[in-house]
Amino acid sequence: MRDSFYEEIADLHKARENKIKNAFLSFLCGGVLGLLGEGIVEILVSFFSLSREDGLVWMLILFIFLASFLTSLGIFDRMVTIFRCGLLIPITGFAHSMTSCCLDTKTEGLIYGMGSNAFKLAGTVLFYGVSSAFLLGAVRYLIEVIA
Amino acid sequence: MISQIVLDHSKLSPGHITSILVVLGAFMDLFHWYDTLIKVVGAGASLPICSFGHSLIHATLKSAQANGFLGLFTGMFDLTSGGIVATILFSFLFSLLFHARD
Numbered sequence: 180m181r182d183s184f185y186e187e188i189a190d191l192h193k194a195r196e197n198k199i200k201n202a203f204l205s206f207l208c209g210g211v212l213g214l215l216g217e218g219i220v221e222i223l224v225s226f227f228s229l230s231r232e233d234g235l236v237w238m239l240i241l242f243i244f245l246a247s248f249l250t251s252l253g254i255f256d257r258m259v260t261i262f263r264c265g266l267l268i269p270i271t272g273f274a275h276s277m278t279s280c281c282l283d284t285k286t287e288g289l290i291y292g293m294g295s296n297a298f299k300l301a302g303t304v305l306f307y308g309v310s311s312a313f314l315l316g317a318v319r320y321l322i323e324v325i326a
Numbered sequence: 327m328i329s330q331i332v333l334d335h336s337k338l339s340p341g342h343i344t345s346i347l348v349v350l351g352a353f354m355d356l357f358h359w360y361d362t363l364i365k366v367v368g369a370g371a372s373l374p375i376c377s378f379g380h381s382l383i384h385a386t387l388k389s390a391q392a393n394g395f396l397g398l399f400t401g402m403f404d405l406t407s408g409g410i411v412a413t414i415l416f417s418f419l420f421s422l423l424f425h426a427r428d
Contacts, residue, residue, distance in 0.1 A: 209374070212373055213367070213371075213373055216372070216373045235372055236408045236409075238373075239372075239373070239408065239409050239412070240408060240409070240412040242373070243409065243412045243413050243416055244412070244416050247413070247416035247417050247419075247420045248416070248420060250420070251420035251421065251423065251424035252424070267343075267344070268343065268344065268347060268374050268375055269373045269374050269375065270373060270374075270375065270378070270409060272344065272375065273344075273375060273378070273409075273413060274412075274413045274416065274417065277413050277414070277417040278416070278417035278420055278421060280417075281417045281418065281420075281421035282420075282421045282424065282425070285421055285425070293418070293421060297414070297417065297418075301413070303344065303345045304344050304345060304348050304375060304378065305410075306345075307345045307348055307349055308348040308349070308352065308378055308379045308382050309382060309402060311348070311349040311352045311353070311379065311383075312352045312379060312382035312383040312386055312402065313386065313398060313402065315352050315353060315356050315383055316383050316386035316387055316390060316398055317398055318356070319356055319383075319387060320387065320390045320391075320395065320398060323391075
């Protein structure tokens with residue numbers, strides 16, 4: 180079968196996704212997450228007398244905990260199919276990708292399964308984050324030294 | 327809120343998008359734009375993954391100012407280590423406790 184013909188047929192049978200609805204849902208979800216995070220930070224700051232930076236870190240840890248927990252219960256995957264990037268772009272997506280990799284490869288053993296596959300998806304974030312931060316940081320540092 | 331960036335998801339895989347956003351976050355902090363963003367919208371800006379790139383470069387610059395060029399290497403994870411350690415710890419614990427669903 181010719182490739183173009185095949186692609187035509189494949190396009191016909193591809194599930195049509197309502198892009199506007201998806202975008203709206205992910206926007207809503209991201210907004211709600213941000214709102215929740217802000218609320219948690221406010222509560223932490225006012226009730227536990229933490230500094231704002233500490234409150235932010237605690238809030239992040241709380242969200243990571245929740246995301247890992249829901250992932251291991253299988254709830255998070257169902258939520259992701261609904262909300263898409265609204266859940267994947269915040270730090271919850273980072274925790275989710277790592278926990279799901281760990282769970283998937285658990286059967287292959289603790290060392291070569293979980294240990295070596297944990298950063299399969301989350302590794303891209305760390306890799307490009309660190310390399311870009313280093314390069315840009317070096318540029319900025321050199322600018323400051325020269326100036 | 328700031329998660330509006332999330333709107334333009336269409337063709338790329340989530341892996342691509344997250345990588346791009348991290349680099350974008352690091353780039354935005356090159357001139358401290360992201361700091362003002364965080365001041366204005368609070369947790370809405372520090373929750374997405376771009377703030378990961380932001381805090382990476384923030385810590386790097388801070389320690390570079392304190393320790394010179396070596397600080398670029400040593401101070402990278404000063405601010406983000408909380409998130410990374412929590413992620414590793416929880417994913418390890420929960421994957422020990424639970425089994426994969428289907």
